Amino acid sequence: MSKKKLHEDQKYIDGLAANNTFIIQAIYDKFVPKVINYIKQNSGDVYDAQDVVQETIITIYNQAKQKKLELTCPFDAYFFLLCKRKWLNQLKKSGRKEVTINEEVLSKDDDAQVLSFETSVFENKQTLFKAMFEELGEACKDLLNATFKIKSMEEVAKSLNITYAYARKKKSLCIGQLTKLVKASPKFNQLNY
């Protein structure tokens, strides 16, 4: 995938990552109306649409910040697929009315399918990672919070009153602990590892 040419709509991804207000407004003006229509036609209302859109944009932002998301298809198709999938999942979960899946609306753009699927997997990872972090013991949480906030391991060690070597080792073991928690989760097989 890395060999593919970036789509010019990458500007939306970069704009989100940079918290560019004009780009975010442009996304709302250009791409959101279609999502609202779709959700309204499928047992939802405007406020459902507002939430779905907001959550989707936050996910794209998170991925763009972390993974340098590279768009090789139009943003429109990618974004619509993501919102649509999120909405259908919510309907399924809440057991609301029958869903009329309008397959014609589905993008035939393969890249959009692949990329939006990757983003959905990314979102599932985020959700699971957050939950697992909460299960960690306080000592590990404190150490990791300090480690990723302060950056310099020397300072972390000093602030927690432990030696550098111990701080370093402890960090590995705490993330190791998280790795184990993730792998043991029943949701692990949805993460495409």
Place this chain on the structure above:
Amino acid sequence: MEEQDYIQFEAYLAGELPKDELSDFEERLKTDAPFKEAFQVYKDFTSHLEHEITNEQENSDFKANLDVISTMHFNKTLAPKVSEEPTQKSNLYKYAIAASVAVLIGVFVFTQFNYPTYEDFNSYEPISLSVRSSDVAVFNKAEQSFNAQNYEAAIAAFNTILEDDFSNLEIQLYKSIALVETNQFEEADLLFNKLSNGSSAYKDKAKWILALSYLKQERNSACIDVLKTIPEDAEDYESAQKLLNQLD
């Protein structure tokens, strides 16, 4: 995985794995599937933590900005149109008559005219804010100003809090009350729209304050419309019913 494996993952990611271990490590990544899988999770989790913890401020700025843009977009294009009170003037006129009658023949008779006013209902409980940031002083200031009915100062403090934490619905709700108290209805409406249509715990409270806002503006039919949407299990249901009866 063994402890040693995680220590190796960390060293590898930091680019500090000794040369003699490096080729063995990379070889193992190629041949040992569970090892590779654990490494991948370890690496992703590290990236997740970097993003969540290191970028915490940036992330919350982004969410705040997004929230504003989203609210503006949805209010602009999709706000439910509340019918304007066509008889606002005549209501005012009637009110004026009622008021002068009251002056003439006393408060008791005035209440017989059944014109409830905003002041009959705006006895807000003292607030006690849940402090969500380290800046306790501004929370105290907001709380004290609000409880002393010094609403301008309260709004200023609320704004300071919302700059850091735009999605704080509790503060948005109290700010909306302060805006109604100071007759800044349009700005208050923006908040009401968001709160009353959301799914938060403040939804019904926001509807009640919105109804009071309409009452204060003497937009009685709009007020009645909102009151009717307050469900039975809402804290303000009884007050809402009382006001409805008086308006009907």
